[in-house]
Amino acid sequence: MTDTASSEQALDVDPRVERSRRVILSAALDVLAEVGYGGLTIEAVAARAGVGKSTVYRHWSGKLDLVDDAICTLKSAIFPTAGSVRERVTAFLGQVAAAMANSTWSRCLPAIIEAAERDPETMNIHRRLAGERRQLLIDLLAEGVATGAVPAGTDLGLLADCLVGPIILRRLLLHEPVDDATVRQLVDQILGPASSD
Amino acid sequence: MTDTASSEQALDVDPRVERSRRVILSAALDVLAEVGYGGLTIEAVAARAGVGKSTVYRHWSGKLDLVDDAICTLKSAIFPTAGSVRERVTAFLGQVAAAMANSTWSRCLPAIIEAAERDPETMNIHRRLAGERRQLLIDLLAEGVATGAVPAGTDLGLLADCLVGPIILRRLLLHEPVDDATVRQLVDQILGPASSD
């Protein structure tokens, strides 16, 4: 723990500071998921974290600063798998769909979108995080071009959006989940029917 | 909650009432677009509408009631066009993309998503409105099945989501617009390359 933590924040060595930051950021995500960005208050975050609100103000200047930091702690929970490119794309989308159904990220997503709409800095953070996840899929699809699973000359960014977009749409607009069968159907639709190798 | 059957109220009421409702609902959408759901206050809506806040409370029970009603006034701005099914699908998506770039609906969308996430009634309203727009495209695609432009046996709901999803994703997650060239590229990707019939 000490070794791994020192690599991330060598300056904040006082474990009390590290602990405060950790529980407050976690509480901030909880509150964000529950009441949204507009409903989030410093007092609620402090109460949820079990700290005094002076401790929150000791580390962040205010709500926007805290939320921006909290959003950055939302790491991608997508793990690489084995198999053909097609199998890995399917697994990737399955993980996205599962995360949409139940994850801190999904619960915070409406609040993040709202916050990003109101503040340019938050938008940049969100755009960067979304772009990083997207790039994982694009890289995978590029590998598919090499193996012939994806036609050469395809716009891989657009292709990635065609794969992920429907899942996002169903989560945010239609408010319905995407199950594994639908994911497979989706891959068939976008990448063409499965070959029989 | 006030007048359930008043979505298209043509019945004669006091013109002062009709006028108040109209300017207040319009102001509510403006405020919603500007500060989001959490930031919307009755006082701001009243001030924007140029009415006393007692007039707002005279017609709605509170913020949630008002916002629900305001959302319902957001009608689809998609107009039917002529041409082949493929041309009409392209035109449809072009209108969706244009609306995403600049429309009251797009500006309110993050706030609506946020509100729908917090209140079941709002979610139902949003789901219904989104479903109605989606059905327009599904009907168009069904026509495409009849003419052979869309393969029989395709899940038209999923196909529609594959067409619209990328536009939504780019608006809400990547924060970048979709131009006409990309729309055409998208149609090529989903419906296959253009035939020459």
Place this chain on the structure above:
DNA sequence: TCTGAACGAAACGCTGGCGTATCGCTGTGA
């Protein structure tokens, strides 16, 4: 014409969150 409903403005008490300051306690690191 005349009655009453709808209106705008303003004031009401109230609540809750703001950001700051102070205090005594505790754990850290030299």
Place this chain on the structure above:
DNA sequence: TCACAGCGATACGCCAGCGTTTCGTTCAGA
């Protein structure tokens, strides 16, 4: 061992928005 930084708690004045009420004016419609 010990000085001190970080801590929780609490209280502060402040203000925005809440939802209600009152009141004088305006305008619709019988």
